[in-house]
Amino acid sequence: MADNTNGRDLPEPQFDQFVSKATSRRQFIKGVIASGAAVSASGYLFTLAGCSPNPKSAGGIERLLTLNVNGQMRPVDVLPNETLAMTLRYKLGLTGTKLGCDRGECGACTVTIDGVASYSCSTLTHSVRGRKITTIEGLEGANGELHKVQQAMIDELGPQCGFCTPGQIMSAVALLDANPHPTRDEVRHALSGNLCRCGAYDHYLNAVMRAAGNGERVSQA
Numbered sequence: 001m002a003d004n005t006n007g008r009d010l011p012e013p014q015f016d017q018f019v020s021k022a023t024s025r026r027q028f029i030k031g032v033i034a035s036g037a038a039v040s041a042s043g044y045l046f047t048l049a050g051c052s053p054n055p056k057s058a059g060g061i062e063r064l065l066t067l068n069v070n071g072q073m074r075p076v077d078v079l080p081n082e083t084l085a086m087t088l089r090y091k092l093g094l095t096g097t098k099l100g101c102d103r104g105e106c107g108a109c110t111v112t113i114d115g116v117a118s119y120s121c122s123t124l125t126h127s128v129r130g131r132k133i134t135t136i137e138g139l140e141g142a143n144g145e146l147h148k149v150q151q152a153m154i155d156e157l158g159p160q161c162g163f164c165t166p167g168q169i170m171s172a173v174a175l176l177d178a179n180p181h182p183t184r185d186e187v188r189h190a191l192s193g194n195l196c197r198c199g200a201y202d203h204y205l206n207a208v209m210r211a212a213g214n215g216e217r218v219s220q221a
C-alpha cells in the first residue's frame with residue numbers, strides 16, 4: 001500500500017530496485033579478486049580511523065622517489081615516515097591493497113617485495129627503493145587473464161566479504177612462487193599471517209591447493 005508523507009503519495013518500492021538481476025555472487029567475487037575494488041571504500045574507513053589520508057598533515061618534507069610497482073617505474077613524492085600502504089593507496093591509486101589494523105597484525109595490506117610477502121603498513125616506502133613491489137593489481141597477465149590463484153579463489157568461492165582477500169592472494173602467490181607444490185599444512189602456515197574475520201580459511205586453503213595444481217579440491221586433512 002502506498003505511504004502518504006506530508007501529503008505526498010510515495011510509490012511502492014519495487015524489489016528489483018534493491019537487487020541487481022545481473023549481479024551474481026561469483027561476479028562479485030571476481031571483481032574483488034581482480035582489483036579489490038568492491039571493498040576499497042572499507043579500507044578508507046579503516047584508514048581514516050588510524051592515520052591521515054593527507055600525508056602533509058603528518059609533517060615532514062616529501063622527497064621524490066621512483067618505485068618499481070607492478071613492473072612500472074612510478075615517480076612519487078614520499079614523506080620520511082610514510083608507509084608503503086599509504087603510498088600505494090593514496091598516491092598511486094592502488095586501492096586493492098587494504099588497510100585493516102595498520103599495525104602489522106591482520107595481513108590485509110600484504111604485497112610482495114622482491115617476491116616475499118610483506119605487510120605494506122609496516123614497511124617504510126623509502127626502504128623499498130630499487131626493489132620490486134607487486135600488488136594485487138599487478139597479478140593479471142598480459143591479456144588481462146587472472147593469476148591462477150585468483151582464478152582458483154573464484155572457482156572455490158573463497159571470499160565472504162572480500163576485505164582480506166587481496167592479502168590472502170598475495171601471500172599465496174609468494175608461497176607458490178617459492179614452493180609450487182605445497183602441502184596443505186604449508187599453505188596454512190603461509191596464510192597464517194592473514195586474518196579473516198569471516199572465517200573463510202578452509203575456502204582459501206582449498207583455493208590455494210587447487211592453484212598449486214592439485215586439480216580438484218583437496219580433502220581437508
Ligand code: FES
Binds near residue numbers: 100103122
Ligand atoms: S593493515 Fe597491515 S597488517 Fe593489518
Ligand code: FES
Binds near residue numbers: 159161162165197198
Ligand atoms: S572474507 Fe571477510 S574478512 Fe576474510
